[in-house]
Amino acid sequence: MNVIKASGEVENFSIRKIYKTVREAGGSRKLAKAAMKEVKRIYFEGITTKKILLHLVNFLRIEPGVSERYDLKRAIMALGPTGFPFEDFFARVLEYHGYEAKASNMLKGKVIIHEVDVVAKKKKKWMVECKYHNETGTITRLQPAMYTYARFLDLSRQRFDKPWLVTNTKCSLDARRYAKGVGLKITSWNYPKGSSLLDMIEKKGIYPITILKSLPKDVRLKLYDLKVLVANDLLEKDMMWLIKNLELPEKRIHDVMHEIKVICKYEKGLKVKAKV
Numbered sequence: 001m002n003v004i005k006a007s008g009e010v011e012n013f014s015i016r017k018i019y020k021t022v023r024e025a026g027g028s029r030k031l032a033k034a035a036m037k038e039v040k041r042i043y044f045e046g047i048t049t050k051k052i053l054l055h056l057v058n059f060l061r062i063e064p065g066v067s068e069r070y071d072l073k074r075a076i077m078a079l080g081p082t083g084f085p086f087e088d089f090f091a092r093v094l095e096y097h098g099y100e101a102k103a104s105n106m107l108k109g110k111v112i113i114h115e116v117d118v119v120a121k122k123k124k125k126w127m128v129e130c131k132y133h134n135e136t137g138t139i140t141r142l143q144p145a146m147y148t149y150a151r152f153l154d155l156s157r158q159r160f161d162k163p164w165l166v167t168n169t170k171c172s173l174d175a176r177r178y179a180k181g182v183g184l185k186i187t188s189w190n191y192p193k194g195s196s197l198l199d200m201i202e203k204k205g206i207y208p209i210t211i212l213k214s215l216p217k218d219v220r221l222k223l224y225d226l227k228v229l230v231a232n233d234l235l236e237k238d239m240m241w242l243i244k245n246l247e248l249p250e251k252r253i254h255d256v257m258h259e260i261k262v263i264c265k266y267e268k269g270l271k272v273k274a275k276v
Helices: 016-024 029-042 049-062 066-070 072-077 084-096 142-154 173-182 197-204 217-225 239-246 250-263
Strands: 002-004 010-012 100-108 113-122 124-131 162-167 185-187
Touching: 002 049, 016 029, 016 049, 016 066, 029 049, 049 066, 066 072, 066 250, 072 197, 084 100, 084 113, 084 124, 084 197, 084 217, 113 142, 124 142, 142 162, 142 173, 173 185, 217 239, 239 250
Parallel strands: 124 162, 162 185
Antiparallel strands: 002 010, 100 113, 113 124
């Protein structure tokens, strides 16, 4: 089976990948097998990965929450159009992983003032550069890796231990090779295996507010201003705060809270890990 990727490249497509990704999104074995059959049914030579994704997002609604989690990459891209919400979101992801993290830092280097996207601390002090893209098929290439490392060098007086480049898309092989050579940590959408951006999100079940279909766009923008980028964090707010800041009827707010619990796999207030 050949498919056309968002970049325009033709790629051999393994139907087993559908099974794996549906299971990773928390879908049952039965749903994963049904999804494989569904893709085979709609397949034609030259079909795009986007068309397959859109079809599956609708098909996977059979099991609550699976469709939304399966469409996580697009939810991350919907944090745009600027990269600032992504920086705030990643800082919060780091906090869930035990880091101290602060987004949007103006720091003095040897020569100029630098805007450092995130400063993170956990045993080491990290200078984090976030490279955000809001279009599928975009690859983070060598240049961002090089300027991240150059910024790290100029900020030597800030006593950072390590530089870290984070992106919501793939990184080119050249960027990864360069990073390995200079000691730059890279976290991209699916790299490195086991600790990619996708892994960091899924391991803690921390999803962006853009994953919520019941949340109107104007409310989402208000939450950006309030630095509330993680859906789970809304569960910690009391009803008075939610009514005041979401400006939605109480019933709509309950619907949003229910959607968060379903997507984040909560049962009786306790997070439940997806079976894989």
